[in-house]
Amino acid sequence: MIPTSKPNPCNQSTQSCRSPTAAQLAHLFSSFALISIGAGGVWSCSIAFGADQLESRDNSKHQVVLETFFDHVGWRVGFRMPATLIFLSVIMFFIASPLYLKKKPKKSLFTGFAQVIVVAYRNRNLSFPFPNSSERYHHGKDSEIVVPRDKLRFSNKACITRNSEQDIAPDGSTVNLWRLCTIEQVEELKALIKVLPLLSTGIMLSINVNQTRFILIQASSLDRQISQNFEILPASFATFGHIVMVIWVILYDRMILPLASKIKGKPVQLGVKLRMGIGLLLSCMAVVVSAIVEMIRRGNTIQEGNSSDDSAMSCMPATWLVPQYCLLGLAEAFTAIGQTEFFYTELPKSMSSIAAAMFGLGMAVSNSLSSIVISCLKTSEVSL
Known part of the structure; x- marks a missing residue:
């Protein structure tokens, strides 16, 4: 949208491209920083703010489908759409502001x-x-x-x-x-220290989930043609994981738990720690499946005589990637929801925003670690 914010187009005749200037890089990174700050503020407060609305006013003690647009329509339209939706949500938020139950902060x-x-x-x-x-x-x-x-x-x-x-x-x-x-201050610090070790569970899960960048490379080299006129985009394969996650959450909350409670004659629910453990196990299984699929893909590529070309297309169907996405979706449904619930129940009510932000903190750390893992893999490939 701003021509001066990006380098000039590459010269096709000489195959040369100009590197971005310091000002252009500063503009890009500042945009990412603003997005991160805004998302962090909304994410950490939205759950606690929503829970406050469900409390009685009289009793204070009552308790990647859009990737298609980026590939076919363009990044400009792809970013413009969420920016417009965010702007509309801000307007709606302020319109309904008089109806909200607002609690004033008492301390830092x-x-x-x-x-x-x-x-x-x-x-x-x-x-x-x-x-x-x-x-x-x-x-x-x-x-x-x-x-x-x-x-x-x-x-x-x-x-x-x-x-x-x-x-x-x-x-x-x-x-x-x-x-x-006060004793309350001491107990709040204790509660935070107590839950910090379990933050690592979300970090390990997110590291596995963030390896989908490698799966995108896999999908780009496989046959994604479903029919004569329909082809699945590489980034759209993540949709399978989201679909499985939504379906599982609905089945677990509306069918499995009520049925199990009816059979046992008392309320039945999986503990949050057990759910986190199941999620970690599923994420490990997803990595194993991904490794098996990669071994088969490389074997097919060698048989087709393209072993020296990493970007060569293979006749292997890209639907082989669906199981690992489904496992990652199930893993996230178990661990992400279970961990958020764990933090929200273990920390005091005064720390609701921190509880909601803990999983996001784990994701931030895992994103950095995931980037390090991928960089190490690329470095090892170059050295080999």
Whole structure:
């Protein structure tokens, strides 16, 4: 849309192309950065914001199909369509804004985490009160927790009161949070530390899912012709995974669970950790299937006499790629939904946005690791 934002077209006669300038690269990368920031803000808040709307106002304690457009119509139209839809969604969001239940932020969670660490270090020489004694532990006015839990006990020293007259105001609030924290702050930090190890499950799944860039290369070299007038685009094969994921979620929630509950005579549900484990197993199976398909593809290519040409077309049907996409779709249905539910239930209500953003954080890390894996593979191919 902006001609100066991209290099001039390549010279077909000399087969030479100009590299993009620093300004053009800055324009491109800043666009990616804005998209990432915007998506991160929406993703991390949308689940928590939607859950807030379902709460009672009176009781606060109630709890890649579009790839076709890029290939056939052009990248300009492909980006213009989602930009238009996002703009319309923003307008609709603000129109309905008066109807939303809005909760004002009370504190900064990250500042609270820093305060707990600093105060716990300052109080490292203090002795712990007697077990189950709440006299020296400081808690909020309406707090249901009066004694911190024993797990990660070293952080409990952040809420030990040294001098109640100096550190606690007449209304029960803390005079200086950098000298004395509440039990709630300590438990929030503990909850975050507790769920961090399980963040790796989403990272491993996303690394496998992000290897679909390699599957695109596979699909580009296979026979994608379904009929005389219809050919599946390489990127459209990911649609099979999305379809399987949606079908499984509907079947699991509306048919399998109700039927199992009816048979057993009590509510039945797979635990979130079990679902994450099943998802990881399915993602590993998808990688194994992908490796088998690649072995068969390379064998066919060698038989056809094109072993020296990596981009040569093979007569092998591209439908061989469908099973691994279906397995990846099932894996994502189990792990992604299970992990999001796990974070949302394990973290306190005040950390709902962080809970919703944890899976996205894992995806961001996995994208970087996936790029490193692909770069290493390319480097090894060149060296060989």
